[in-house]
Amino acid sequence: MRAAKGVDLRSQFGFHTIAIVCLVVLYFPLLILIVFSINANDIVAVFSGVSTRWYEKAFYNEEFHNAARNTLIIAVSATIGSTIFATLAAVATTRVAPWRGQNAVYMVINLPLMVPEIITAVATLSFFALLGRTLGFNFGIGNIILAHLVFCIPFAYMPIRARLESMDLTLEGAAADLYATPFKAFWHVTLPLLMPGISSGAALAFIVSFDDFTITQLVAGPGQTTLPLYIWAMIRRPMTPEINAISTILLGISILFILISFWIAQRRKAG
Amino acid sequence: MVELTGLPAVEAKNVTKTFGAGPDAVVALDNVSVTIQQNEFFTLLGPSGCGKTTLLRLIAGFELPTAGSILLEGQEVAHLPPFKRMVNTVFQSYALFPHLTVAENIGFGLKMLGRRRADRDAQIEKMLKLVKMEPMRNRKVHQLSGGQQQRVALARALAPHPKVLLLDEPLSALDLKLRKEMQIELKRLQHETGITFIFVTHDQEEALTMSDRIAVMSHGKILQIGTANEIYEHPVDRFVADFIGETNFIEAEVMQRIGNRGQIRLPSGIALARELDPIAPVGGKVTLAIRPERIDLVKPGADCQLAGKVENIVYFGTDTHFHIDLDTGGDVTVRVQNRRGFQEVLKQGDAVGLRIAPEAMQVLKD
Numbered sequence: 001m002r003a004a005k006g007v008d009l010r011s012q013f014g015f016h017t018i019a020i021v022c023l024v025v026l027y028f029p030l031l032i033l034i035v036f037s038i039n040a041n042d043i044v045a046v047f048s049g050v051s052t053r054w055y056e057k058a059f060y061n062e063e064f065h066n067a068a069r070n071t072l073i074i075a076v077s078a079t080i081g082s083t084i085f086a087t088l089a090a091v092a093t094t095r096v097a098p099w100r101g102q103n104a105v106y107m108v109i110n111l112p113l114m115v116p117e118i119i120t121a122v123a124t125l126s127f128f129a130l131l132g133r134t135l136g137f138n139f140g141i142g143n144i145i146l147a148h149l150v151f152c153i154p155f156a157y158m159p160i161r162a163r164l165e166s167m168d169l170t171l172e173g174a175a176a177d178l179y180a181t182p183f184k185a186f187w188h189v190t191l192p193l194l195m196p197g198i199s200s201g202a203a204l205a206f207i208v209s210f211d212d213f214t215i216t217q218l219v220a221g222p223g224q225t226t227l228p229l230y231i232w233a234m235i236r237r238p239m240t241p242e243i244n245a246i247s248t249i250l251l252g253i254s255i256l257f258i259l260i261s262f263w264i265a266q267r268r269k270a271g
Numbered sequence: 272m273v274e275l276t277g278l279p280a281v282e283a284k285n286v287t288k289t290f291g292a293g294p295d296a297v298v299a300l301d302n303v304s305v306t307i308q309q310n311e312f313f314t315l316l317g318p319s320g321c322g323k324t325t326l327l328r329l330i331a332g333f334e335l336p337t338a339g340s341i342l343l344e345g346q347e348v349a350h351l352p353p354f355k356r357m358v359n360t361v362f363q364s365y366a367l368f369p370h371l372t373v374a375e376n377i378g379f380g381l382k383m384l385g386r387r388r389a390d391r392d393a394q395i396e397k398m399l400k401l402v403k404m405e406p407m408r409n410r411k412v413h414q415l416s417g418g419q420q421q422r423v424a425l426a427r428a429l430a431p432h433p434k435v436l437l438l439d440e441p442l443s444a445l446d447l448k449l450r451k452e453m454q455i456e457l458k459r460l461q462h463e464t465g466i467t468f469i470f471v472t473h474d475q476e477e478a479l480t481m482s483d484r485i486a487v488m489s490h491g492k493i494l495q496i497g498t499a500n501e502i503y504e505h506p507v508d509r510f511v512a513d514f515i516g517e518t519n520f521i522e523a524e525v526m527q528r529i530g531n532r533g534q535i536r537l538p539s540g541i542a543l544a545r546e547l548d549p550i551a552p553v554g555g556k557v558t559l560a561i562r563p564e565r566i567d568l569v570k571p572g573a574d575c576q577l578a579g580k581v582e583n584i585v586y587f588g589t590d591t592h593f594h595i596d597l598d599t600g601g602d603v604t605v606r607v608q609n610r611r612g613f614q615e616v617l618k619q620g621d622a623v624g625l626r627i628a629p630e631a632m633q634v635l636k637d
């Protein structure tokens with residue numbers, strides 16, 4: 001069987017070495033992070049016994065709480081908003097007769113993925129500054145939510161559109177045949193079948209917003225510190241393993257989220 | 272058999288459907304006109320790509336005709352989208368909703384029509400019983416066999432009690448035994464519900480056994496419309512004769528004509544009086560279509576129209592096929608029922624006479 005499929009990549013010279021190097025570079029630092037988060041010592045790099053004291057410290061850390069709350073508010077709002085927009089955009093770009101401007105629309109939707117983030121950040125900062133100066137608008141934390149929402153759209157858009165494109169159009173035809181208006185057909189057939197795409201889109205948007213640093217750093221005002229900003233600030237003070245504990249918590253939440261969306265997709269597939 | 276109650280269920284008037292434009296345009300339907308009566312089991316029969324699905328899609332409202340019009344119960348429906356037409360489809364691929372149960376699939380149309388829950392449930396029960404799927408009401412679609420999915424698709428399309436049911440090759444995915452069962456089942460359902468069925472198939476036997484009337488299609492045109500018997504016994508042209516059942520073709524020469532009657536001469540020199548297509552001139556050729564079972568084998572020299580030699584004998588249980596090389600060139604197939612008679616003693620290479628009743632020789636148009 002395998003021989004018929006051509007050369008097995010695994011038998012190629014250097015394959016194992018490259019694979020091992022990649023895995024080590026990718027996961028060893030994370031392992032160190034986790035191990036040192038249960039370090040009893042005050043100094044990050046010196047391991048002197050197991051302790052949960054840094055988790056306890058983080059648990060009672062007011063600033064950490066505020067940062068976590070901000071992050072969640074921003075990430076959840078941006079995820080909901082961007083997923084809705086991305087779903088609408090995906091439907092509008094796949095369920096229409098082909099038209100001339102279509103490629104341009106894909107470009108416009110996906111462009112933010114290609115623009116360097118620092119550029120987007122500076123541009124967003126200038127935009128809000130202009131808005132504040134000329135019209136007096138300042139939405140506080142809403143500024144960050146708005147910025148996140150917008151740059152999360154292309155991330156949510158990609159899996160949703162992929163799912164729509166692979167969907168059997170006769171199902172929507174069958175719904176129309178059975179007296180479903182276009183809206184009802186979307187609500188009762190397209191949307192439920194789109195759910196796996198939507199949940200992976202939402203998970204992607206959440207992760208992107210949850211750990212964004214560059215844009216948030218520029219747009220955030222006083223009292224709008226998010227977790228990535230807070231960790232950044234901690235590194236610049238004398239470091240303790242508390243930073244490892246907080247980072248590990250962040251990592252845990254990210255993994256949890258991915259697992260949830262993975263589970264939703266699996267459950268949908270199983271029907 | 273067919274009750275004519277008022278207006279025809281479906282009419283297509285000079286319908287043409289073209290896909291694309293310019294040099295790559297495909298004419299899927301070419302000036303098609305057909306009237307389908309209420310309560311009729313009407314079959315569209317034709318080879319792949321002849322436009323059967325396209326005609327169904329036009330009736331269901333998924334496509335609009337390039338020219339001509341479609342009428343449902345006398346009403347022009349060009350302005351009505353699919354969800355406003357009391358027409359339901361059983362799709363070739365079934366197109367069942369994978370996220371819903373069997374019962375939810377069947378109830379979908381009624382739900383969209385805004386029927387009350389109690390009415391819906393009652394109708395779902397009725398449909399489950401009709402297609403004998405009661406024990407599987409709570410299954411998801413992927414837990415069903417092909418035949419079961421087919422029955423759910425049928426029940427789903429029947430549940431809202433449409434005026435017309437369109438069935439696009441619904442049996443093509445089934446094995447022979449299940450297919451035969453479903454053919455009988457479909458006839459029963461049509462009879463019990465009194466709904467007009469428009470059935471698409473490329474299987475001529477299926478068409479012959481199930482339909483009140485058949486339209487034979489080729490290359491976007493309807494070549495002939497008629498009952499199974501009419502189409503089988505009186506095919507209008509070579510395509511229809513060849514497509515429906517087995518046929519022998521024999522060339523004959525026109526000797527004289529008076530009005531639309533004339534005399535033709537078989538290759539063996541025997542003359543016959545026949546009704547003739549107006550375009551066949553004296554001295555021209557016409558093609559005769561003769562069904563294999565309408566030819567009798569007799570002793571050579573006896574009173575017969577053609578003569579030849581037995582080239583091959585194939586035994587089929589209920590009947591035997593004789594392939595005969597004609598003395599005048601060409602060959603024919605003769606099908607004889609297996610009972611006592613002359614054919615019992617025939618062997619390969621024997622000379623035989625072929626006796627054909629004049630009415631068994633159908634003069635074709637081309």
Ligand SMILES: Nc1ncnc2c1ncn2[C@@H]1O[C@H](COP(=O)(O)OP(=O)(O)OP(=O)(O)O)[C@@H](O)[C@H]1O
Pocket residue numbers: 290291297298299317318319320321322323324325326473
């Ligand atoms: N959307 C379309 N765009 C372009 N050409 C089409 C389209 N739909 C059908 N056709 C063409 O129109 C012709 C008739 O197609 P149709 O699907 O009606 O055939 P059919 O009789 O149903 O064949 P089959 O038995 O294979 O299902 C074919 O030549 C097909 O290629």
Ligand SMILES: [Mg+2]
Pocket residue numbers: 323324325439
């Ligand atoms: Mg077809």
